[in-house]
Amino acid sequence: MIISIASDHAGYELRRAIASYLKEKGHQVSEHGAESSSEPYSYVQAGRAVAKDVTGGTAERGIAICGTGIGISIVCNKKQGIRCALCVNETMSRLARQHNDANVLAMGARIVGVTLAQSITDTFLGETFDGGRHRDRVDDIE
Numbered sequence: 001m002i003i004s005i006a007s008d009h010a011g012y013e014l015r016r017a018i019a020s021y022l023k024e025k026g027h028q029v030s031e032h033g034a035e036s037s038s039e040p041y042s043y044v045q046a047g048r049a050v051a052k053d054v055t056g057g058t059a060e061r062g063i064a065i066c067g068t069g070i071g072i073s074i075v076c077n078k079k080q081g082i083r084c085a086l087c088v089n090e091t092m093s094r095l096a097r098q099h100n101d102a103n104v105l106a107m108g109a110r111i112v113g114v115t116l117a118q119s120i121t122d123t124f125l126g127e128t129f130d131g132g133r134h135r136d137r138v139d140d141i142e
């Protein structure tokens with residue numbers, strides 16, 4: 001899968017860890033955002049980058065990381081066609097795919113550790129949209 005991943009400075013370390021993890025699993029990863037954890041980088045720019053990749057079709061899924069995941073998820077959801085889900089556990093990332101057809105996963109580097117973030121990501125990428133009764137609701141968002 002082609003995955004776009006972006007973060008601000010607060011999400012830098014987790015972004016690098018998740019990007020490496022995804023590459024090891026054979027995914028193609030496009031990274032955007034902060035180049036270190038010490039140099040401030042706006043979650044707004046990072047969120048816009050991942051949202052653009054997904055709506056533009058250069059990535060099938062996006063992963064957006066900031067300190068809490070809140071700011072960057074708000075930014076992503078401003079973009080038409082993005083359904084960004086801020087998830088803190090695997091139940092949320094599973095249901096975000098099954099019920100909401102979420103195309104961007106947001107996580108907070110100050111909220112979840114690397115191991116949990118990997119598991120949330122695996123679930124997000126592995127699950128499919130249930131369709132059915134959820135289809136009309138998702139279509140109604142746009």
Ligand code: RB5
Nearest residue numbers: 010066067068069070071
């Ligand atoms: C940066 O300090 C922090 O505000 C940002 O990463 C994020 O948590 C905002 O929602």
